[in-house]
Each structure stands twice: as C-alpha cells, then as structure tokens.
Amino acid sequence: MxxxxxxxxxxxxxxxxxxxxxxxxxxxxxxxxxxxxxxxxxxxxxxxxxxxxxxxxxxxxxRSKEELLRRAISRALDGLFAVLDEPEANEGRAIDRLEHVTRRTVDVLTAELPYVTLLLRVRGNTRTERWAMERRREFDHRVAELLKAAVAEGDLRADLDARLTTRLLFGMINSVVEWYRPLPGGASDGARVADTVVRLAFEGLRKQ
Amino acid sequence: MxxxxxxxxxxxxxxxxxxxxxxxxxxxxxxxxxxxxxxxxxxxxxxxxxxxxxxxxxxxxxRSKEELLRRAISRALDGLFAVLDEPEANEGRAIDRLEHVTRRTVDVLTAELPYVTLLLRVRGNTRTERWAMERRREFDHRVAELLKAAVAEGDLRADLDARLTTRLLFGMINSVVEWYRPLPGGASDGARVADTVVRLAFEGLRKQ
CATH class of the missing domain: 1.10.10.60 (Homeodomain-like)
Structure with missing residues (x-):
C-alpha cells in the first residue's frame, strides 16, 4: 500500500x-x-x-514543443491500441475480451503513467491535441463496441445504457492516474490494481 | 442522451x-x-x-478572489456532507447506507456541477485549497468506513482492499463531472446517471 x-x-x-x-x-x-x-x-x-x-x-x-507532445502522446496511444490487437482481445466471448482489455488498459496506464496522464489531460488547443482526443474517442468506441457485443451474447446485463456504462468504466479506470504511483525502485503493483478494477467492474461490490 | x-x-x-x-x-x-x-x-x-x-x-x-473560492467550495462541500447526515445514511444496514450515499453523491454532483467540478480540481496552493482537500479526504474517509462496515456485516465482498475500492468507487463517481451536462432548460437526468452508477458499482457488469 x-x-x-x-x-x-x-x-x-x-x-x-x-x-x-x-x-x-x-x-x-x-x-x-x-x-x-x-x-x-x-x-x-x-x-x-x-x-x-x-x-x-x-x-x-x-523541432518543437508540439513534437514532444506528439511523441509522448503516441507512446501512450501505442500502448493502449496494442491492447486491442492482443489475441485475447480478439478471440473468444466478448465478455472475456472486454475483461482482458479492461485489465490490460490498467496495466498500460500504470506502466506508462506519465504518458497516459498527459494523454488524459490534453484538451484540444493544437492539432496534436485534437488528434489525441480523436484517437481517445476511437479507443473508447472500440471498447463500447465490445461491451455491446457482450450484452448481445447475453453475458452482460442489458439494463445499462452502453454509452453511459462505457463512460463510467473508463471513469473508474482513468481515475487511477490521479493517485497511482510506482513502488520505490520502480517496481509496479499495477497488476493488483488491475485485478481490483476488473473484479469491481464485472462483479460489483455486493457479495454474490 | x-x-x-x-x-x-x-x-x-x-x-x-x-x-x-x-x-x-x-x-x-x-x-x-x-x-x-x-x-x-x-x-x-x-x-x-x-x-x-x-x-x-x-x-x-x-473581499478577495479567495473568498469567492471558499464560498464556491463550501457550497459543494455542504451539499456532499449533508448527504452523510440524511437518515438513510445513518439507519439500517451499512450496504444500504453506502448505496444511498453513492446515489446521493451523484445527485449532488449533477445538481451542483460547477461547484463540485471546482472542488475536485483544487490542488492545494492556498489555505482555502488545502482546507478543501482536507474536507474531501474526510468525506472519502467517512465513505470508506461505511464500506468497511458493509464488509464486516457480510454484505460486501471481502476480497477487495477497502482503500483501493473506495478510490475506484470515487473515481467512477467523480468522472461524471467530465462529461455530464444538464439538459437544455436546466432539467436534470442526474437520477438516471446516479442509478447507473449504483447498479454498476454494486452489481457489476456481468449478468448474474
């Protein structure tokens, strides 16, 4: 802790x-x-x-400050989009793919903390920032599609609005940048955080 | 929508x-x-x-810019702490009290959107900001205590770290300020958002 x-x-x-x-x-x-x-x-x-x-x-x-921004944001985006290309994100039931993407997104967030923090804070004043926001929306959209597929396959509850739920799921995931810090020496307990996020998001707080 | x-x-x-x-x-x-x-x-x-x-x-x-900050933040904090004084937050099983506090916190957040947004963004450069952060911590602590009580009463799963879980729950709740806007004419559908937050947090995504 x-x-x-x-x-x-x-x-x-x-x-x-x-x-x-x-x-x-x-x-x-x-x-x-x-x-x-x-x-x-x-x-x-x-x-x-x-x-x-x-x-x-x-x-x-x-060449410029904006080039540094572009490189930094690319690093975060490359990490996030790579998750969507992993086999576990593309094979099997949608609920398992969604769970994999949720877990690995938290992994990327904790491993690339300053880069993802920057990505989440950009607000669109430059071309690079607008591009970053566009790519974030694309990522969120791909996850929302997975969520809808899992509802269609009957594994996720159907009584929640998909768009609103995706927002809340990302709200929980992205909030990790506000307080997560690597352990002294650079070790990570990101896996523990990822595991808690997955259990909370998929199973909820209430004891079954 | x-x-x-x-x-x-x-x-x-x-x-x-x-x-x-x-x-x-x-x-x-x-x-x-x-x-x-x-x-x-x-x-x-x-x-x-x-x-x-x-x-x-x-x-x-x-008298000053800081007085405006203090008044604005007080409005947000008064709304949030009033939730903890409501009868439903103080009577009955801890899980029901926690659910009530979760729902009503989202209600306050959507009803007092700009004030809570400001509260969530302050970072501690002035005495007023440090006070705001202290009060936020106090609120979070009170909710964490409720969560622990609900685990002790056997209604919440015991396999999640209480502090980490409280952080993630507030991460989800507080993320609402990033995208929620009142309906045209000032009408609110905050109740729908609050209901989704409660269902997601307590029951999870997975169909039971």
Whole structure:
C-alpha cells in the first residue's frame, strides 16, 4: 500500500544536468514538465531549465514543443491500441475480451503513467491535441463496441445504457492516474490494481 | 442522451453586463471562470471582464478572489456532507447506507456541477485549497468506513482492499463531472446517471 498516497506525490528527481539526452530521456523530462505545468503553460525555456541543457540543445533533438507532445502522446496511444490487437482481445466471448482489455488498459496506464496522464489531460488547443482526443474517442468506441457485443451474447446485463456504462468504466479506470504511483525502485503493483478494477467492474461490490 | 456529449460543452451564456449581482449570481460567474482558466490562472481582472462589472463593484460583494473560492467550495462541500447526515445514511444496514450515499453523491454532483467540478480540481496552493482537500479526504474517509462496515456485516465482498475500492468507487463517481451536462432548460437526468452508477458499482457488469 505504500505507493497509494492520499495525494499525488512530488515528481521524482530529474536526470543529471548535462546533455547526455537521448530522444527518450528528453521526452521523459518534457512529459514531467507538461504534467506539472500543463502543456499550454510550458515554454521551451521551462523545458530547457528542467533538462538543464540549452534550448538549442533541445532543438538538436526535436523541432518543437508540439513534437514532444506528439511523441509522448503516441507512446501512450501505442500502448493502449496494442491492447486491442492482443489475441485475447480478439478471440473468444466478448465478455472475456472486454475483461482482458479492461485489465490490460490498467496495466498500460500504470506502466506508462506519465504518458497516459498527459494523454488524459490534453484538451484540444493544437492539432496534436485534437488528434489525441480523436484517437481517445476511437479507443473508447472500440471498447463500447465490445461491451455491446457482450450484452448481445447475453453475458452482460442489458439494463445499462452502453454509452453511459462505457463512460463510467473508463471513469473508474482513468481515475487511477490521479493517485497511482510506482513502488520505490520502480517496481509496479499495477497488476493488483488491475485485478481490483476488473473484479469491481464485472462483479460489483455486493457479495454474490 | 442529448446531454451526454463526447466532450464538455461550452459554458453557457453569461448574465447581462450590469451590476445587478447578488453574492450568489456573482459566485456563479466566478466559478465558471475558475473552471475555465483554473483558479491560479484567474485574476480579478478576468472576473471583472466575465461579470461585466468593475473590480471595485466585485470588491463591494467580496473581499478577495479567495473568498469567492471558499464560498464556491463550501457550497459543494455542504451539499456532499449533508448527504452523510440524511437518515438513510445513518439507519439500517451499512450496504444500504453506502448505496444511498453513492446515489446521493451523484445527485449532488449533477445538481451542483460547477461547484463540485471546482472542488475536485483544487490542488492545494492556498489555505482555502488545502482546507478543501482536507474536507474531501474526510468525506472519502467517512465513505470508506461505511464500506468497511458493509464488509464486516457480510454484505460486501471481502476480497477487495477497502482503500483501493473506495478510490475506484470515487473515481467512477467523480468522472461524471467530465462529461455530464444538464439538459437544455436546466432539467436534470442526474437520477438516471446516479442509478447507473449504483447498479454498476454494486452489481457489476456481468449478468448474474
């Protein structure tokens, strides 16, 4: 339980202040700053200060702040959409596929926490943000379709509106970014969280 | 379903630009601006422009921006804590009390949407924000206690961690502010949303 604090913890210490960055490690710093200050509130100057390298060094790695946003969001989206391509998401009864997707979505969320946090916070002021929102809707739509298929196959209750239920399911899943933090040393107990989400969503609180 | 859009809708039109404000109607404008710009990003100048009255007219109603925040958050908290004082939250089996509190929390959230949205977004930079977060924790704690009591009475499944489950339950409930909008004319279908939340949380998706 140590990783479950009442409030989000402070961001972890930043990399050493030398330009030993790879595109990936620079991205990790940028995502941290975007999540702290908001994308709109972040300037190249902020990124330069957080990374401890000059703006021109940053421009050596990327063309723009928006490119960093696009790369970060791609990482989150690639992880989420990859779940939909897994065999377990495509074979068998819809209820089992839906359960697999629910569990693996939580896995991706905890494994790629800062990237998914950023994805969930974008609000559509730039082309990249509008694209991110469009892809999120597409993901949600694919899950809603699974949910409808599971109702049609008679495994999910039919007395709940599919769209509203999908929203609430994602509301529960996505809320994990608000408080989940990896264990010290980077270990994850994301599997425990994923398991609880699945049991709560599919079986409910009430003892059968 | 018309009130459930894929993305949050634009804020509604603002009141006429004359100082015919009461403390309540000025508060409604302020909350709208806080939710749009963030509390930190809102100046008295922004409030003056949004309300269409001078800053000194605003100071006729309130002493400071923080007073507006405190009043707005109090309105949300008063609504939420009043639920815990209702007879149905205090009599009978814990599972029924928990179900009542869940349902009524969603009711308050939809009825007091902008105020609860603001409450859920505060992050603790001022004394008022820290107080708001403390009160939220207190509310969550009271609900977690109900959940534990329902497990002890044998009505809720015992295989879920109470703290994690409470977080996920509130994650689902609180996500409603992200997409819920009142019907045109101000009518509410909050009761339908509350009913779906209760069924999903207590019975789960799977057909029994």
């Amino acid at each position: 140590d990783n479950i604090g009442a409030m989000p913890s402070k961001p972890s210490a930043r990399p050493p202040r030398r330009d030993t960055y790879t595109p990936e490690s620079l991205l990790a710093v940028a995502v941290e700053v975007f999540n702290e200050r908001g994308y709109d509130g972040t300037s190249m100057e902020h990124l330069s200060r957080a990374a401890g390298i000059s703006k021109s060094s940053i421009y050596h790695h990327v | 018309d009130n459930i859009g894929a993305m949050p809708s634009k804020p509604s039109a603002r009141p006429p630009r004359r100082d015919t404000y009461t403390p309540e109607s000025l508060l409604a404008v302020a909350v709208e601006v806080f939710n749009e710009r963030g509390y930190d990003g809102t100046s008295m100048e922004h409030l003056s422009r949004a309300a269409g009255i001078s800053k000194s007219s605003i100071y006729h109603h309130v």
